[in-house]
Amino acid sequence: MLSLVSVPPKNINLYKNLVKQSLLKEIKSVSKKLQKKKIIFINSTSQGGGVAEIMQGIIPLMQGLKIDAQWFVIPPNKEFFNLTKQIHNALQGKPFAFKKQQKDFYCQYLKKVASQMSNMEADLWLIHDIQPLGLISFLPNIHPVISHIHIDTSNPYVPVWDFIKTFLSKYDRIIFSNKNFIHQGLAKNRIKIFPPGIDPLSKKNKKLDLAKAKKILSKVGINTKKPLISQVSRFDPWKDPLGVINIYRTVQNKFPDVQLALVGIFLAKDDPEAEKIYQQVKNKVKEDKNIFLFSNLKQLPKDVDLDIFINAIQTGSDVIIQNSKKEGFGLSCTEAMWKENVVVARPVGGLKIQIQDKKSGFLAENPKQMAQQIIRILENPDLKKKLGRAAKQRVQERFLIIHLLRNYLKLFNELI
Secondary structure, eight states, X not given: OOEEEOOOOOOGGGGTXXXXXXXXXXXXXXXXXXXXXXXXXXXXXXXXXXXXXXXXXXXXXXXXXXXXXXXXXXXXXXXXXXXXXXXXXXXXXXXXXXXXXXXXXXXXXXXXXXXXXXXXXOSEEEEESSTTGGGGGGOTTXXXXXXXXXXXXXXXXXXXXXXXXXXXXXXXXXXXXXXXXOOTTSOGGGEEEOOOXXXXXXXXXXXXXXXXXXXXXXXXXXXXXXXXXXXXXXXXXXXXXXXXXXXXXXXXXXXXXXXEEEEOOSOOXXXXXXXXXXXXXXXXXXXXXXXXXXXXXXXXXXXXXXXXXXXXXXXXXXXXEEOOSSOSOOHHHHHHXXXXXXXXXXXXXXXXXXXXXXXXXXXXXXXXXXXXXXXHHHHOHHHHHHHHHHHHHHHHHHOBHHHHHHHHHHHHHHHX
């Protein structure tokens, strides 16, 4: 059975000091026609990853606006998630020999899930990413229905894209976070571009005093008197954590006491590849005591939960790095920018939208350039402050959960 994820309603007026009053007024206006309408959201996991983060922010706000928003996750299945991870990678360009029996298994599994949904009714459905995407083929009365794709499909492995496109073409609307993420073959009049957003009032994003952040970091062995570089991302080949270690070692030539934290706690049930990549990283780190790998909740202090720990990392680090080869959007970077930290990232996907190079962070084409920019920040505290302030302002103007909420509600009004 699909699992219902329960979250408490949240009053939108809590955000009145964070966004323009005109935006809140617009949201309240467009939400009126949707009051008591039932909107069902479906994705693959309730924790771990950007989609779960978005749902944890969006659903409470919709409920606070008296919309009957409900969030369900599909049943976990290791074989199915192994397959969808390979499909996910192929849609981002990695070749994959997609066999007929695997296509059949994908369809059969979602047909079984769909059979458990026969009593579910809604005024509108929103399906996130490719794990539950195929449900539409087995639920003929699911319309109006929206697909929200969070990854970059601009240069996919074509045989896999052709398979996924057969499902996408059945949706009433398809949301991407970037216009450059769309591969050919989809009807343009069905496509919407909505950048995602972070919740500034969540535990992960509420302002954390720097001294408190450093106290938390010291509890896990990090020396807060020495510089710290961090990447907060799943252990995933597209996030290139092995490359981060190479960049760190280049920075080490200039700052011998620099430290590195890679934070990728295993939470998402739909990411079976994480353990394998983690072991590769661990083997490369060897005995370097200045590199800290966080993959297990048991590594955290007993009095600190994961959200507060990530907040401490993003607040207490001297530089945040995002070494992704592909990136749907990069909400962990949005979070760091909101905390007035400086992000050094590759110019890929949503990172190019978020970061204005040399104005609100740095975009670097290769490991050498990334190391140079990290060194530049470590050498220049005033530059760090200037870029950090600009980074927070950019997030406040464009990439908060309130902006995504407004876009969703306007689209829902179009379809209901």
